Amino acid sequence: MDIFKKLISYATKAPSGHNSQPWKFKILENGIEIHADFESSLPIVDPHNRELFISLGCATENLCAAAADFGFSTKWSTQKKSTGGSFIKIDLEKSEMNSQKGLIELIENRQTNRSVFNGDSISQQDLNELTRIPGEDNINMYYYKNGGKDFLTIKEYIKKGNEIQMNDPNFKNELLSWIRFNKSHIEKTNNGLTYKVMAAPPMPKVIGKLIVKSFLNPKKQNKSDRIKIDSSSHFILLTTRDNSELEWISLGIYLQKLLLKLTELGIAYSYLNPPCEIETLSNELKKEISINNEYPSIIMRVGYAKKVAFSPRKNVNKVIYE
Numbered sequence: 351m352d353i354f355k356k357l358i359s360y361a362t363k364a365p366s367g368h369n370s371q372p373w374k375f376k377i378l379e380n381g382i383e384i385h386a387d388f389e390s391s392l393p394i395v396d397p398h399n400r401e402l403f404i405s406l407g408c409a410t411e412n413l414c415a416a417a418a419d420f421g422f423s424t425k426w427s428t429q430k431k432s433t434g435g436s437f438i439k440i441d442l443e444k445s446e447m448n449s450q451k452g453l454i455e456l457i458e459n460r461q462t463n464r465s466v467f468n469g470d471s472i473s474q475q476d477l478n479e480l481t482r483i484p485g486e487d488n489i490n491m492y493y494y495k496n497g498g499k500d501f502l503t504i505k506e507y508i509k510k511g512n513e514i515q516m517n518d519p520n521f522k523n524e525l526l527s528w529i530r531f532n533k534s535h536i537e538k539t540n541n542g543l544t545y546k547v548m549a550a551p552p553m554p555k556v557i558g559k560l561i562v563k564s565f566l567n568p569k570k571q572n573k574s575d576r577i578k579i580d581s582s583s584h585f586i587l588l589t590t591r592d593n594s595e596l597e598w599i600s601l602g603i604y605l606q607k608l609l610l611k612l613t614e615l616g617i618a619y620s621y622l623n624p625p626c627e628i629e630t631l632s633n634e635l636k637k638e639i640s641i642n643n644e645y646p647s648i649i650m651r652v653g654y655a656k657k658v659a660f661s662p663r664k665n666v667n668k669v670i671y672e
């Protein structure tokens with residue numbers, strides 16, 4: 351049981367929208383279930399829970415990767431709840447034969463890096479390494495070099511997405527509700543976007559909200575993103591074929607494999623997902639670039655940067671079903 355809790359703690363190091371950590375775990379005799387925690391969903395930015403289920407897939411891959419170091423082989427499957435919706439079941443079996451050992455350090459070191467990158471280009475050799483990551487059905491990865499036609503198209507759609515989201519008071523209020531402005535604020539929740547990961551000084555919550563609100567406008571957001579995009583080497587775009595719940599989980603599994611490989615290669619990344627989050631823009635973008643009419647699902651900028659602060663995680667006992 352203690353080992354299973356340890357595996358769950360590694361699963362929770364997966365990324366999630368606004369660091370919302372929208373998962374619950376159930377320990378079985380020979381396995382672990384991962385369920386959506388809809389109380390931690392993001393109904394404005396993620397109304398169909400697409401990014402939520404991607405996060406569950408990321409947590410699944412982390413758990414399976416960590417299990418290898420503890421001498422387990424794993425097999426995951428999706429199950430349907432009687433009330434509707436899916437959850438993930440991971441069967442665990444003791445095994446000495448596992449070639450995937452050694453990923454725990456990468457799980458611990460993985461981080462989203464929202465800083466300005468240093469402008470260096472990723473080598474073709476490292477890009478080739480990324481293309482060799484084991485795939486998942488109906489999930490594809492595309493990469494675009496800074497300055498190329500499709501890169502500039504995606505950049506323009508990020509700008510359009512910012513203009514829509516930063517003019518939406520509901521979006522801004524939801525975002526503000528997940529920002530943690532000081533140490534005591536972090537300790538109360540152990541989730542959210544902390545002042546540390548946003549490279550801001552700590553401040554009282556009331557003052558912090560007023561300051562952040564002043565920056566939540568299209569012009570300032572686009573200026574900030576333009577600087578960050580221009581400092582990056584490439585965009586990476588992940589797509590799904592049918593934009594279904596099961597594909598979102600598979601996408602999360604593939605995404606986490608990619609993130610661990612980026613961590614191994616010393617490549618920084620952060621997300622710029624407005625064109626994927628806004629349905630009208632997503633439908634336009636898939637016609638603008640050559641992705642076989644697939645659904646744009648995750649956009650990341652990648653490059654090189656210094657390490658930044660890590661996001662907090664809830665105590666493992668808080669995310670386990672009694």
